[in-house]
Amino acid sequence: MKVLKFGGTSVGSVEAIRKVAEILKKESGQEQLVVVVSAMSGVTNTLISISQKAAVRDASYESNLQDLEEKHCTAFKELTGNSNCFEISKLFVRLTEICRGVYLLRELTPRTSDYIQSCGERLSSYIISEYLKKEGLQVELYDSRKYLITDKKFGSANVLWQSTKAALQELKPQLASISVFPGFIASTSDNETSTLGRGGSDYTAAVLANLLQARELQIWTDVNGLMTSDPRLVPSAHLLEHVSYEEALELSHFGAKVLYPPSIQPALDAEIPIWVKNTFDPEGPSTLVTKEWDDEKQTICGISSIQDVALVNLSGASMVGIPSFSYRLFKALSQANINVIMITQASSEHSICVGISKTDAHAALEAIIEEFEQEISLHKIDEPVVDEDQSIIALVGSHMKNQVGISGKMFNTLGRNGISVKAIAQGSSERNITAVVAKADLKKALNTLHESFFLSELKKMNLFVVGVGNVGRAFLRQVQKQQELLAREFNLDIQVVAVANSRKSYFNEEGVDLTKWEQLLEHGNDSTIEAFIAQIKALNLRNSIFIDITASHTIAATYRELLESSISVVTPNKIAATRDMSSYLDLKYATKKYGSQFLFETNVAAGLPVISTMNELFKSGDRIHAIQAVLSGTLNFLFNNYDGKRPFSSIVKEARALGLTEPDPRLDLSGEDVMRKLLILIRESGRKWEMEQIEQVSFLPEACKNTPDLNTFYELLDAHEDHFLELYSKAKEKGAQLRVVASFQDGVAKVALEQVALHHPFYFLEGKDNIVLFHTERYKEQPLVVKGAGAGAEVTASGIFADVLRIANQ
Numbered sequence: 001m002k003v004l005k006f007g008g009t010s011v012g013s014v015e016a017i018r019k020v021a022e023i024l025k026k027e028s029g030q031e032q033l034v035v036v037v038s039a040m041s042g043v044t045n046t047l048i049s050i051s052q053k054a055a056v057r058d059a060s061y062e063s064n065l066q067d068l069e070e071k072h073c074t075a076f077k078e079l080t081g082n083s084n085c086f087e088i089s090k091l092f093v094r095l096t097e098i099c100r101g102v103y104l105l106r107e108l109t110p111r112t113s114d115y116i117q118s119c120g121e122r123l124s125s126y127i128i129s130e131y132l133k134k135e136g137l138q139v140e141l142y143d144s145r146k147y148l149i150t151d152k153k154f155g156s157a158n159v160l161w162q163s164t165k166a167a168l169q170e171l172k173p174q175l176a177s178i179s180v181f182p183g184f185i186a187s188t189s190d191n192e193t194s195t196l197g198r199g200g201s202d203y204t205a206a207v208l209a210n211l212l213q214a215r216e217l218q219i220w221t222d223v224n225g226l227m228t229s230d231p232r233l234v235p236s237a238h239l240l241e242h243v244s245y246e247e248a249l250e251l252s253h254f255g256a257k258v259l260y261p262p263s264i265q266p267a268l269d270a271e272i273p274i275w276v277k278n279t280f281d282p283e284g285p286s287t288l289v290t291k292e293w294d295d296e297k298q299t300i301c302g303i304s305s306i307q308d309v310a311l312v313n314l315s316g317a318s319m320v321g322i323p324s325f326s327y328r329l330f331k332a333l334s335q336a337n338i339n340v341i342m343i344t345q346a347s348s349e350h351s352i353c354v355g356i357s358k359t360d361a362h363a364a365l366e367a368i369i370e371e372f373e374q375e376i377s378l379h380k381i382d383e384p385v386v387d388e389d390q391s392i393i394a395l396v397g398s399h400m401k402n403q404v405g406i407s408g409k410m411f412n413t414l415g416r417n418g419i420s421v422k423a424i425a426q427g428s429s430e431r432n433i434t435a436v437v438a439k440a441d442l443k444k445a446l447n448t449l450h451e452s453f454f455l456s457e458l459k460k461m462n463l464f465v466v467g468v469g470n471v472g473r474a475f476l477r478q479v480q481k482q483q484e485l486l487a488r489e490f491n492l493d494i495q496v497v498a499v500a501n502s503r504k505s506y507f508n509e510e511g512v513d514l515t516k517w518e519q520l521l522e523h524g525n526d527s528t529i530e531a532f533i534a535q536i537k538a539l540n541l542r543n544s545i546f547i548d549i550t551a552s553h554t555i556a557a558t559y560r561e562l563l564e565s566s567i568s569v570v571t572p573n574k575i576a577a578t579r580d581m582s583s584y585l586d587l588k589y590a591t592k593k594y595g596s597q598f599l600f601e602t603n604v605a606a607g608l609p610v611i612s613t614m615n616e617l618f619k620s621g622d623r624i625h626a627i628q629a630v631l632s633g634t635l636n637f638l639f640n641n642y643d644g645k646r647p648f649s650s651i652v653k654e655a656r657a658l659g660l661t662e663p664d665p666r667l668d669l670s671g672e673d674v675m676r677k678l679l680i681l682i683r684e685s686g687r688k689w690e691m692e693q694i695e696q697v698s699f700l701p702e703a704c705k706n707t708p709d710l711n712t713f714y715e716l717l718d719a720h721e722d723h724f725l726e727l728y729s730k731a732k733e734k735g736a737q738l739r740v741v742a743s744f745q746d747g748v749a750k751v752a753l754e755q756v757a758l759h760h761p762f763y764f765l766e767g768k769d770n771i772v773l774f775h776t777e778r779y780k781e782q783p784l785v786v787k788g789a790g791a792g793a794e795v796t797a798s799g800i801f802a803d804v805l806r807i808a809n810q
């Protein structure tokens with residue numbers, strides 16, 4: 001025998017009831033079916049409202065009753081083709097009489113209320129059984145009130161187990177192949193109609209399953225089953241195929257509304273497997289709930305949540321060691337009818353903290369103040385503090401038991417996203433780890449936990465890109481090209497959420513379509529950097545990375561604020577890392593404090609792994625003694641290509657057109673760009689160093705320095721062509737190459753143009769290449785060498801991409 005329960009939405013319309021019939025046709029035949037039905041959706045609430053209106057002499061209840069009758073008659077006629085609604089009308093005549101009585105007496109007793117509410121299930125079960133008969137099924141309708149016997153606690157009556165068992169045992173041999181029972185309703189031993197309270201139809205089904213020794217219980221509803229998390233908050237939440245009763249209980253307690261555990265307790269007691277299925281997708285996937293089984297793979301089964309929670313904290317020195325203290329607190333809350341969702345108390349006993357529904361916050365405060373009035377007035381304990389706008393998240397899984405590292409991973413994941421945990425609770429069953437976080441962080445917390453605990457899950461990185469010039473464009477192109485592969489092969493969902501230039505910004509939380517970002521940005525909103533950052537913060541997305549691909553001081557000045565908000569920063573912009581030492585250290589400190597990252601590999605030698613190599617050397621205990629490098633792609637390009645046949649300025653212009661130079665090439669030519677790079681290398685080698693400590697020997701004629709604009713600069717370069725020709729000729733005479741060399745040795749840092757001879761490692765340095773020689777404790781005889789293209793949009797963009805992936809792979 002199987003018991004099938006159909007909820008309100010499953011019998012809420014003619015179409016839905018037809019689907020129920022199809023399901024029953026498929027299920028019937030092999031074994032007996034017991035079918036439990038709820039009232040049509042919305043009907044119980046309407047009946048409650050009708051009874052309440054009648055009790056306050058609101059005559060509009062009459063028309064509500066008529067509407068209800070019509071709704072049921074219409075459904076009956078449509079389904080059965082029978083225009084005679086006699087049975088339904090008979091029930092409404094009685095119902096109208098009762099409501100009239102309530103109206104006249106102005107009194108609605110719980111007993112009468114139960115009778116009125118019972119009509120919903122009586123009507124739906126009648127209509128459905130008549131329809132099933134018409135469809136040719138062997139159906140019998142049974143009045144649950146004859147078999148489910150309860151006490152007199154009207155409104156949420158308790159089933160009297162022995163009487164019910166006796167009644168059902170007598171009935172069992174006579175049951176039809178399909179026996180329909182109205183859910184939710186029962187009667188007292190005096191034949192008074194009673195109801196079973198919240199989840200009542202599930203309870204009816206579970207009682208029948210238990211006492212009729214059913215093989216299986218099916219709960220048919222409007223979703224496919226239990227999900228790993230709330231799909232409205234976690235779009236990638238997926239269906240759970242198999243959970244244990246205990247897991248279902250934990251998940252349901254924290255928000256999953258599909259199963260109400262107390263209602264299915266009788267099925268749990270008899271270890272009857274429960275299927276949760278979707279009436280509107282009967283062949284689709286579903287959830288099976290059984291007793292616990294061994295499964296080492298499924299450590300976590302779900303992450304559930306309660307959105308609106310308040311935390312009440314009570315603290316004070318006189319709480320310590322007083323046994324009655326918590327008793328009084330919970331007594332006060334219980335007397336005020338307040339349900340406590342979670343409790344935490346540190347072993348210092350100095351404070352106790354309870355999580356309650358936000359709607360109870362005010363009443364809880366009053367109850368606690370009243371209970372502890374004396375202690376508060378004597379300052380033995382502090383006034384209770386309520387923290388509203390909180391949410392609870394709970395990691396659920398039977399197999400977390402005895403598994404090391406689950407809570408570590410949970411809090412590490414939250415911490416890396418800057419999510420502060422206000423309170424924690426874990427029972428010794430280890431089936432649930434509960435944390436309270438600010439409601440504003442709920443979505444972010446759920447999604448980031450979901451990604452880190454479900455291995456098949458894609459990890460989403462949310463990128464905010466400012467600056468879409470040469471490098472910015474190349475970067476967006478590269479991301480677009482790699483997105484699919486990264487998702488497929490590496491479980492990474494790299495998504496650009498916003499792009500901005502100096503005038504406009506365009507946001508799309510679902511990801512900017514990178515095939516047409518230019519049009520989207522062009523039609524984006526007028527924006528300032530302040531507004532852009534405010535919007536990033538308001539979105540509060542997990543794994544957020546701000547990518548600055550400008551050369552702007554203003555943008556660089558925002559990093560601290562971003563890092564503080566646990567938003568990582570990746571940039572080729574050298575400004576932030578080359579301001580005074582204390583600002584540089586401050587940014588590093590912010591990353592440690594707020595769990596964010598500040599990566600700027602492309603500050604030196606574009607995409608070449610220079611900073612990361614040095615960081616690894618430093619962290620692994622090596623000591624950098626000296627650095628010798630060619631760090632400017634532009635300058636190397638100039639001196640590799642200049643031979644006096646065409647003006648020096650034209651080669652500068654060519655380098656600019658190739659995207660090698662800084663947005664303002666005077667920064668390259670002046671040597672400042674190289675000085676910045678050298679300064680970063682010295683700092684990243686663990687030394688405190690300032691720009692002024694770098695000695696610079698400029699190769700530019702005096703007149704070409706500090707020019708007011710770029711055109712004047714080019715004109716002055718032309719005017720001093722002889723100077724460059726002379727530099728070239730002298731080097732050529734000696735068979736040497738010209739290189740702007742950055743060096744750091746014995747406490748001296750220097751940038752200067754040098755003639756390098758044939759034997760020198762810098763002699764053969766093609767095109768825009770860079771080279772860095774690290775002389776270290778471990779690389780004594782021969783330096784560690786990093787060499788390759790040191791400028792250009794593609795290589796720089798790939799270096800930025802590498803930094804993003806470093807953060808993603810953490």
Ligand SMILES: NC(=O)c1ccc[n+]([C@@H]2O[C@H](COP(=O)([O-])OP(=O)(O)OC[C@H]3O[C@@H](n4cnc5c(N)ncnc54)[C@H](O)[C@@H]3O)[C@@H](O)[C@H]2O)c1
Pocket residue numbers: 466467468469470471472500501502503529549550551552554555572573574602603605606659660661662663790791792793796
């Ligand atoms: N080109 C290279 O080879 C290379 C190599 C390493 C590092 N970098 C660095 O990359 C950065 C970008 O270089 P590029 O070659 O792409 O320069 P670019 O001039 O082509 O692009 C910079 C972009 O930033 C935009 N911008 C400037 N101020 C802005 C603001 N306040 N808000 C939004 N956008 C703003 C500009 O409009 C421009 O589109 C620079 O910091 C540069 O030093 C470049």
Ligand SMILES: N[C@@H](CCO)C(=O)O
Pocket residue numbers: 602603604605606631632633634635660661662668673790791792
């Ligand atoms: N303009 C720089 C590239 C960015 O660091 C160079 O030519 O090396």
